[in-house]
Amino acid sequence: MKRIIFVLSLILFFNQQNLRAQASVGYYPWSSLLTISTNAKKAIWLDTRFQTNSLFSSLSVDLLPMINLKRGEVLQWYLGGGLRLNPLYRIADADADLITIDGYSLNVGVRISPLKQNRRFQLALELNPYVKDKFDSGVLKSHFGLVYVFGKRKKEETAPEVPLNP
DSSP, X not given: OHHHHHHHHHHHHHHXXXXXXXXXXXXXXXXXXXEEESOTTSSEEEEEEEEOSSOGGGOOEEXXXXXXXXXXXXXXXXXXXEEEEETTGGGTOTTSOSSEEEEEXXXXXXXXXXXXXXXXXXXEEEEEEEEETXXXXXXXXXXXXXXXXXXXXXOOOOOOOOOSOO
16 A cells, blocks of 8 residues: 555656656657656656556556756756556456556666757667566666657748849
C-alpha cells in the first residue's frame, strides 16, 4: 500500500505544471519502447515509457523525472531516474500488489537535433543502468531512438516586397 501512495504522489506532483507543457513522442525500436515526454526544454521534465512487443503480464511503464544538464540548439544533455511499474502483473499473479514496482533506473542521455531545417526531429541516445526492486540483479541498458517534439510553428519573417519598377 505504501508503494501505491508513493507512486500516486509522484504522478500528482509532476502532473501539476509539466504535463500541460509542450510534449514529445518517441520510439526506441531496438528496446521496443514508446515514450511520451513533457516539455524537454524545461529544466525539469517527465518522460513516460511504455513497453511494447511483450505479453500483457509483462508490459511495463517507466516514470522518469529528468533534469537537463546542458541545452543548446542541437544538443540536449540530461540525467534522470525513476520507477518501472507493471500495472498488469496481476494477470499473471492474483496475489500481486495492485501496482507492482519492477525496479529502478538511472538515465543519462542526449537528444540531438541534426536537421537545421526542422529541429523537432531528434535522435535520442541513452545509457540506462537498471536494477530489480529487491536489488538482487541489474543490467546496463542502452537506448537509441527517434523523437518528435510537438509545438507551435514559428512565424517566418517575410521580406518586404520590392516594387519591380521604382
